[in-house]
Amino acid sequence: MKTLFDKVWDSHVVRKIENGPDVLFIDRHMVHEVTSPVAFLGLKSRNIGVKHPEKTFATADHNTPTINQHLPVKDPLSAKQLKALEENSNAYGISYWGLGHEKNGIVHVVGPEYGITQPGATIVCGDSHTSTHGAFGAIAFGIGTSEVEMVLATQCIMQPKPKSMRINVVGNLSKGVTPKDVALYIISQLTTSGATGYFVEYAGDVFKNMSMEGRMTVCNLSIEMGARGGMIAPDEKTLDYVKGREFTPTGAAWDKAKAYWDTLYTEENATFDKELTFKGEDIEPMITYGTNPGMGMGIGRDIPTAESLEGGVATYKKSLQYMAFNEGDSMIGKPIDFVFLGSCTNGRIEDFRAFTEIIKGKQKAPNVTAWLVPGSHKVEAAIKEEGLLDILTAAGFELREPGCSACLAMNDDKVPTGKYAVSTSNRNFEGRQGPGSRTLLASPLVAAAAAVTGKVTDPRELL
Amino acid sequence: MAYDKFNTLKSSIVPLPIENVDTDQIIPARFLKATERKGFGDNLFRDWRYNPDNTPKEDFVLNQDKYAGKILVGGKNFGSGSSREHAAWSVYDYGFRCVVSSFFADIFRNNCLNVGVLPVQVSPEFLEKIYTETEKDPKAQVEVSLPEQTITIVGTGEKESFDINVYKKDNMLNGFDDIDYLLNIKEEITAFAENTPL
């Protein structure tokens, strides 16, 4: 009895090495500017080419400005890195969606948008949130630069097969609870290392009823509990999403692909190395209070005391000290300085819809700087077409241009030292959003509630 | 990229008894703009190591003369977060050849193996023993033997074995990397590619 994961993995194993990793064939390789230059240098020094440029896709996102993208990039190092990606893509015949290109955007947002992401595919990228693509029933995971070089050179990677875990969330979600909350809840239960060594399948009604965008948000965050990746079995919703996109097969090729996709589910008696079940009703809008994504809780709760938790008391205290929070504090009412809506976690159209739902008819709080950054030009266009931009503008918000932006703050979108940001991204590590920055991870609804009240606020009060 | 072969390593250690050390701490994102693999060691643990005005933070372990060595010993869940191989490069470039912890994040562990840094996973008890020994004597030696797959606290003779798969072990002993292996089976891969459904 095979699991969904087994089926996809096993069908991509070129060779098994005894007491070693599997040689895994990769269907799609996404490349961006930050983790690829050294890999391309490696190819050059070995004097070899890219084996499958047609399976390789490059986009610039990590290190790009989110204003004035039509102007030359000011920072010389960033400009050089972007140039390197462009030159390498051209030299090896890789499609390149650079700054200003209509298809440009965050790698994990544009992949699905253009049908590069497909069920049953193996997808890698030099970015840990590649797990996003698992929403389509793909095996997708982040790799290091040496591995980027391997895939460029041979279209394969060497990986031991991970263990399997199934996480069921049964029942229904309450009002104001979003896919982001589901993910932050699971991570808070498992901790940031709870799924290390595993590949996760998400199952149960909550995921069945979730939109593709929501599934992407959940799979995206798999890495934050240590998992190699997460996936959800493809269903009608998945195929509807995929159909008709630029890189989606058509005609006979569609039929062939669909025949494969229809086999992609976990068989009834298949077993997992670990299986967990949570109830949808137990999940509240979440917020993090510490310096890793596992330090999250229902927004109305108080910050736990070190003694009430298992494990490293000293590390926990250090974390709260960095955040300038105290054990037992309530998060509600804490003043905030920045709001970031965006990233491959929550930078899709659905996230902008959710944000607008709350801020509609209200005004941005004067003490808040808000960065609203669509995940791609396609998302940006939808925001305009659906009239969301008008609502945002009326409420005193501005829209920026697509990119990773404050998710990792490689560009100018940095939260200053000591300032608090409610962020829809995926990591609240020390300094992640700029040296000394303090990040509270939350859903687009919680971010919107903070943006109009200037403090941490339960979004259910504003819905 | 080829790296130095690893066989045995005897060295004092640098203790970093913090849990969940993520790759953003090992090398912050703003140092990822390079297009070459050079100079990352200077920015290893940048924000823990230096004040905003670039003066060293006296209390951080890399700034304390009494601690030095080629083995970094970190707390549980070391290397979580981003897939940036730059983190492993920084560790290597600074001069570490081995990282010891009671638990490693997956991608970081892989990245280490790919760049010639040996990740050694020990029990939480053994980790504590190393810290205790180093507290007593900052120059206390630890010996890591890859052929034997053991780690020994030289002063007390306490020893533990660690796991590494045979293939990776072979690579590290010989300074080979995966690409060499894959390039050697290129035809097999080509034949496989012709029969993939997507």
Ligand code: SF4
């Ligand atoms: S938005 Fe953040 S997590 Fe996503 S690809 Fe960009 S940097 Fe990585």
